[in-house]
Amino acid sequence: MPTHPSDLKEVARDWAIRVGDPAFDDWDALTRWLEADPAHLAAYEAAVHSADWAADALRAPKAP
Incomplete structure (x- = not known):
């Protein structure tokens, strides 16, 4: 179990x-991890949001 916030962010990104x-x-493993600590859901949602933003940025048209 991560003890440092940056470790939690890394696990959530994974x-x-x-x-x-x-x-x-x-x-099942994801559900167990999310339910193990309320901070996990918040970190996971932030990671998903970051991943969505990054994917959108990669799909955006390139400036000339």
């Missing part, structure tokens, strides 16, 4: 990346 994989099937 989950967000894994869930984005079409082959992801470890929903």
Whole structure:
């Protein structure tokens, strides 16, 4: 279990990346991790939001 906020962010980012994989099937483990601590859900949601923003930025048209 991460004890430092940056460690929690890293674990949350890892989950967000894994869930984005079409082959992801470890929903039970994700659910257990999210339910283990209220801070996990907040970190996961922030990671998903960051991933969405980054994906949108990569899809944006490039400036000439």
